[in-house]
Amino acid sequence: MTYDIAIIGAGIVGAACAASLSREGMSVALIEAKGIATGTTAAGMGHIVVMDDSEAQFALSDLSQKLWNEMATRLPTDCEYEHCGTIWVAADEQEMAEVRRKHAFYSARGLTSEVLDEKALHDAEPNLREGLAGGLLVTGDSVVYQLKATSYLIEDAKPAKVISGRKVTNVASDGVWLETNEKIRAKYIVNAAGIGAASLSPELKIIKRKGHLVITDRYPGFVSHQLIELGYLKSAHGKDSDSVAFNAQPRSTGQILLGSSRQFGIDDAGVDRELLRRMTSRAFEYMPRLRELSAVRTWTGFRPATPDNLPYIGRIGDSNVFAAAGHEGLGITTSLGTAELITDEILGRDSRIDRTPYSPNREVAAH
Ligand SMILES: Cc1cc2nc3c(=O)[nH]c(=O)nc-3n(C[C@H](O)[C@H](O)[C@H](O)COP(=O)(O)OP(=O)(O)OC[C@H]3O[C@@H](n4cnc5c(N)ncnc54)[C@H](O)[C@@H]3O)c2cc1C
Numbered sequence: 084m085t086y087d088i089a090i091i092g093a094g095i096v097g098a099a100c101a102a103s104l105s106r107e108g109m110s111v112a113l114i115e116a117k118g119i120a121t122g123t124t125a126a127g128m129g130h131i132v133v134m135d136d137s138e139a140q141f142a143l144s145d146l147s148q149k150l151w152n153e154m155a156t157r158l159p160t161d162c163e164y165e166h167c168g169t170i171w172v173a174a175d176e177q178e179m180a181e182v183r184r185k186h187a188f189y190s191a192r193g194l195t196s197e198v199l200d201e202k203a204l205h206d207a208e209p210n211l212r213e214g215l216a217g218g219l220l221v222t223g224d225s226v227v228y229q230l231k232a233t234s235y236l237i238e239d240a241k242p243a244k245v246i247s248g249r250k251v252t253n254v255a256s257d258g259v260w261l262e263t264n265e266k267i268r269a270k271y272i273v274n275a276a277g278i279g280a281a282s283l284s285p286e287l288k289i290i291k292r293k294g295h296l297v298i299t300d301r302y303p304g305f306v307s308h309q310l311i312e313l314g315y316l317k318s319a320h321g322k323d324s325d326s327v328a329f330n331a332q333p334r335s336t337g338q339i340l341l342g343s344s345r346q347f348g349i350d351d352a353g354v355d356r357e358l359l360r361r362m363t364s365r366a367f368e369y370m371p372r373l374r375e376l377s378a379v380r381t382w383t384g385f386r387p388a389t390p391d392n393l394p395y396i397g398r399i400g401d402s403n404v405f406a407a408a409g410h411e412g413l414g415i416t417t418s419l420g421t422a423e424l425i426t427d428e429i430l431g432r433d434s435r436i437d438r439t440p441y442s443p444n445r446e447v448a449a450h
Contacts, residue, residue, distance in 0.1 A: 086112040089259050089269035091251045094124040095418040096407050097275035098236035103422035105240040112267050113242045116250035120233040122277045126384020129229040130309050131416045135188045139393055139440035146436050147420035162231040163335040169224040169309045173216045178313045182219045196221045210372050229415045254283050272404045278387045280408035287395050289409045290450050291385040293346040295359055300377045303337035327362040329369040341366050354381050386411045390450050396424050396441035406443040
């Protein structure tokens with residue numbers, strides 16, 4: 084049989100593409116080397132956040148957040164979708180200038196946010212240390228348990244075939260080859276293989292960017308919003324050295340998820356104790372009482388990073404292979420927008436946002 088679509092990778096991006104393409108009546112084969120949501124998706128934080136670091140990142144994350152909100156009413160409760168909002172925390176007056184710039188950026192694009200002074204920040208999050216200058220509350224952001232959301236997307240898709248535990252070794256013009264030498268025939272192929280995408284489509288410049296996370300025991304009410312220090316963007320965009328930034332997420336279980344770190348050039352998935360110490364020290368600077376809480380688990384994951392911090396979404400050259408990969412630290416958020424753009428392009432439709440900034444054929448400098 085020839086499927087309409089073969090999707091490589093059952094992380095959240097592949098799952099979202101499967102759901103979107105199936106909804107249009109296409110027959111989808113979803114092929115996963117290991118297990119559903121066992122790659123980077125298993126390691127992420129599940130923050131659904133609209134970013135303002137470039138117009139293209141804003142457009143994709145804003146579209147995606149709207150799609151998450153539409154889907155939220157259908158999501159099972161175990162997906163733990165919570166509208167907790169984000170507070171970007173400003174340590175000093177210099178960072179307050181950034182708060183005002185961000186506020187103006189979001190307001191100009193119709194997104195609600197509120198500038199918090201020192202007292203308002205303290206009232207919103209009493210466990211933050213005294214003396215922080217303020218922050219920006221972005222009310223529309225949310226949190227999801229991305230593993231369950233990925234499973235939900237696949238159930239929603241009802242793909243014609245799910246092949247799990249078999250790696251794609253080669254992409255051909257009329258399908259993909261599996262390591263077992265079977266061929267899955269398809270009219271179009273979507274490469275959603277995350278950090279594995281570039282080995283199948285060498286045009287894509289994707290490298291691994293390691294991150295650490297810690298989860299605490301249950302402390303309901305200790306943190307109410309997703310909290311991120313304003314220095315986070317410097318950490319997310321810096322290319323040269325290892326970086327850490329304060330990032331705390333309230334889970335509906337009462338647990339607190341703490342991040343985050345970024346490291347290039349590391350293949351070892353083990354926990355780096357010294358980096359973890361730096362990361363938690365940074366968190367204690369912002370929230371000293373975190374020291375009193377028990378951590379129950381620490382883990383790492385590899386973000387699929389591109390040189391210009393934008394994902395690859397769309398047809399590669401004039402082939403019938405489409406890229407849906409390279410979402411770095413924003414792929415939980417942007418999975419749904421990515422799926423919509425891929426579906427539009429395959430169906431020859433215009434999209435709600437300009438697709439060109441994400442084209443896999445764009446010029447990007449090497450890493
Ligand atoms: C520490 C950390 C925190 C994060 N926090 C957030 C956050 O708060 N919000 C947010 O939006 N994003 C966050 N992210 C980013 C997000 O997790 C990723 O961008 C996203 O999970 C990428 O999804 P994916 O489907 O592209 O990749 P993956 O989940 O890695 O899925 C790709 C799949 O393809 C499979 N595969 C690979 N090669 C092959 C092959 N040859 N054949 C068959 N299958 C193959 C893999 O096994 C894998 O399951 C975070 C990431 C990390 C590491």
